[in-house]
Amino acid sequence: MSNASRPSKPAQRQEMSGIERLGLRVSSMINHPVAQIQRWVTIHRLDTDGDREWEEVMGLLNETDGIDMTFNDDESVTLKWEASPDQVGAAVVMEPVEEPAPF
Template sequence: MAASSAASLPSSYEQLGVRIQKIINSPNAQKARSALIFRMPHESPADWDQMLAEIAENDNVTLAWRDDGGIQIFWVVPQED
């Protein structure tokens, strides 16, 4: 039985996605339409690059690389017609 539980563990990329999603969905980030993220030492640089590329593909989203290594994400919520 223990072997099957290993298959259900989220990948490192999925874990990164969950962490970033929590930051972006936080009330403060939603209010400011901005979030600051940093890569954690245990996170894969390849996962990080893939995540940033996917975030940057979204319309109305801007990424800004900071001198301290952080990345500021800004977004605009389009007006409904």
């Protein structure tokens, strides 16, 4: 009963750094199923992305083997990559199924 009468300690919220936020956003965009199928994604720089954070993440991507980077005029970056050996031939083509008319 003594536990119920004590005020609970508020959980501490850890703020993400700018580089963590940007890294998470870029990672999410790269790992999105559509990006994985088409094997490219365009990353737009947001107003909240600081110069240091943007340069750091773009530098890491530039050092990554298998990623081609294109810096666009609108300050966005397009990333393209080839299918990894375990992805080659992994695409499944779904044939349309004709459904009977509902009437």
